[in-house]
Amino acid sequence: MVSLEWDVERTDGVTLVTLSVASERECRVRIANRLDGPVWPPRRRGQPAAGWDGDEFTGTVPADGRLTVGYATSAQPAEPPAEVVATGPPDTGDGDRSGRSPRLADGGEAADAPTVEGTPAGVVRSLGDPVVPRDCVPVPDERTEGETDGTGPTDGTGPLESDRPHGTRADEPGPGDGRPPVDRRGDDALLVPGAVRAWLRDVERRLDAAAAAPEGNAGEPSERSADLADAAAADRRALSWVARRLDDVTRRPNGDEIR
Amino acid sequence: MILAVVGGKGGVGKSTVAYNLASELDAVAVDADLAMADLPGRALDDRSEGSARSTGRPASRGPDLHDVLAGRAAPVEAVRESGPVDILPCGRSLAGARACDPTALVDAVETVAREYGGCVVDCPAGLCGDVGLGLLAADVCVLVTEPTPAALGDAVRARALARELDAGLAAIALNRAGPEAPTDLVAERLGGPVTVVPESPELAEAQAAGRPVAATAPDSESARALRRLADRVATAVAF
Numbered sequence A: 001m002v003s004l005e006w007d008v009e010r011t012d013g014v015t016l017v018t019l020s021v022a023s024e025r026e027c028r029v030r031i032a033n034r035l036d037g038p039v040w041p042p043r044r045r046g047q048p049a050a051g052w053d054g055d056e057f058t059g060t061v062p063a064d065g066r067l068t069v070g071y072a073t074s075a076q077p078a079e080p081p082a083e084v085v086a087t088g089p090p091d092t093g094d095g096d097r098s099g100r101s102p103r104l105a106d107g108g109e110a111a112d113a114p115t116v117e118g119t120p121a122g123v124v125r126s127l128g129d130p131v132v133p134r135d136c137v138p139v140p141d142e143r144t145e146g147e148t149d150g151t152g153p154t155d156g157t158g159p160l161e162s163d164r165p166h167g168t169r170a171d172e173p174g175p176g177d178g179r180p181p182v183d184r185r186g187d188d189a190l191l192v193p194g195a196v197r198a199w200l201r202d203v204e205r206r207l208d209a210a211a212a213a214p215e216g217n218a219g220e221p222s223e224r225s226a227d228l229a230d231a232a233a234a235d236r237r238a239l240s241w242v243a244r245r246l247d248d249v250t251r252r253p254n255g256d257e258i259r
Numbered sequence B: 001m002i003l004a005v006v007g008g009k010g011g012v013g014k015s016t017v018a019y020n021l022a023s024e025l026d027a028v029a030v031d032a033d034l035a036m037a038d039l040p041g042r043a044l045d046d047r048s049e050g051s052a053r054s055t056g057r058p059a060s061r062g063p064d065l066h067d068v069l070a071g072r073a074a075p076v077e078a079v080r081e082s083g084p085v086d087i088l089p090c091g092r093s094l095a096g097a098r099a100c101d102p103t104a105l106v107d108a109v110e111t112v113a114r115e116y117g118g119c120v121v122d123c124p125a126g127l128c129g130d131v132g133l134g135l136l137a138a139d140v141c142v143l144v145t146e147p148t149p150a151a152l153g154d155a156v157r158a159r160a161l162a163r164e165l166d167a168g169l170a171a172i173a174l175n176r177a178g179p180e181a182p183t184d185l186v187a188e189r190l191g192g193p194v195t196v197v198p199e200s201p202e203l204a205e206a207q208a209a210g211r212p213v214a215a216t217a218p219d220s221e222s223a224r225a226l227r228r229l230a231d232r233v234a235t236a237v238a239f
Helices: A094-105 A120-127 A166-170 A186-191 A194-211 A219-250 B014-025 B042-055 B065-069 B094-099 B102-116 B129-137 B149-164 B183-190 B201-208 B221-236
Strands: A002-011 A014-023 A027-033 A056-061 A066-073 A082-088 B002-006 B028-031 B119-122 B140-145 B168-175 B194-197
Touching (some): A002 A027, A002 A082, A014 A027, A014 A056, A014 A082, A027 A066, A056 A066, A120 B102, A194 A219, B002 B014, B002 B129, B002 B149, B014 B028, B014 B119, B014 B140, B014 B168, B014 B221, B028 B102, B065 B094, B065 B102, B102 B119, B102 B129, B119 B129, B140 B149, B149 B168, B149 B183, B168 B183, B168 B221, B183 B194, B201 B221
Parallel strands (some): B002 B140, B028 B119, B140 B168, B168 B194
Antiparallel strands (some): A002 A014, A014 A066, A027 A056, A027 A082
8 A cells, every 4th residue: 555645835936746655565656747737857967867757756665664756846736746656566676776766866875886777867867967067168259250350260169269368358448439339349249248148148049949949759859849948938038137127227327328 | 789989098099999990890980079079080170160160150061969969960960971981070169069968879879870880989088977878879898998007997997887888898909008918917807808909100190190090001010909809899799
């Protein structure tokens, strides 16, 4: 006999679901979300924690304890938030890993000998995401487009970007032609903080990617497209907020001089 | 059939061995060093990429592994067939590396192997996720190491990871080794047959020229050693 207890909490538009499964004897359970929204499972190095597959989680309830599972969703709370949809005998060997890993995913009990789950997501969970950190990607300067002096890469995707003498060139007098900075030569990029340019670059990339997202031939790409669409929607909201703020700021008395 | 070339330590000659094995086995060499790529042909790519960069226009090069892993190109589209060995090159820019989904590597490599008959995946140094993904995709692996304590220590760890991910050890390449190299010890520690690849200027020159040593110096000791290594791989798995 398997019993499921839950705790549901909604905060800032996100519903946090905590599930606790108890059983009279060790067994394997599959739990499915019943809330009307996407499941955001806990992630380990960017990949859903072991045991998660879409909006279902599979794990092993220990004989002397409980299996606890948590996830987030944008759905409104409802009762029950989830159901045990299948039970079975505990797996030994491979399947047992997913029974232990949820605790691993929460950052505890990682003392077991390192085992690598034989799936792409499992490999990244165990060994780390090889993607270069966001901070090490130089910010390209799109305004130099077509205006290169021919001495080499200038868009910042190469190492030269970091070697450019930012400090010295920022001291040069700006062209007083009254045009907005966006139309000037690359030197004026220095007037815009790198963080702002980096953010805009990332937003542009996401919007491009969302527009060009493949329809998906397997399960993963379509999920990725959905994620991209969500991210793009959030980006658009952020952009319009920033646009409003920029309008406010540039309308201030001294704003005319900036323009 | 998919072969992963791993080593753990950097600079032991993985890319050189991978490229020459791809040549011997008539397979596609996949440069899976997602953050820094170094198979032959890179120099050429860099030039065209650099000029495209400086003009600010889209690069005139073809798609690469970064594009494949970002979902912008099909795996077979990114294979370059213009050189002496078919290559699936990796992108060069950090922005490209940042944009890709490394877990897509497994599917990409399997697709290329199906279309071309075989892949040799040149895995990066270290034991991060990209090495694991290469091993996960692979049927077997070749360990490349050098007769130095640091390299051998890393090779032991790479071997353990390969075992964990079910990539059987087809052969060990003991690179830049002299006649007195401790091949028996290496074979015992790593649990596989050892092929010594001697230090050789012919091999270095061939690699720098972007050609397999079998094409530039077929009778050199290194060309013979790499052929033996390829034969070992071929007997270990139906390549």
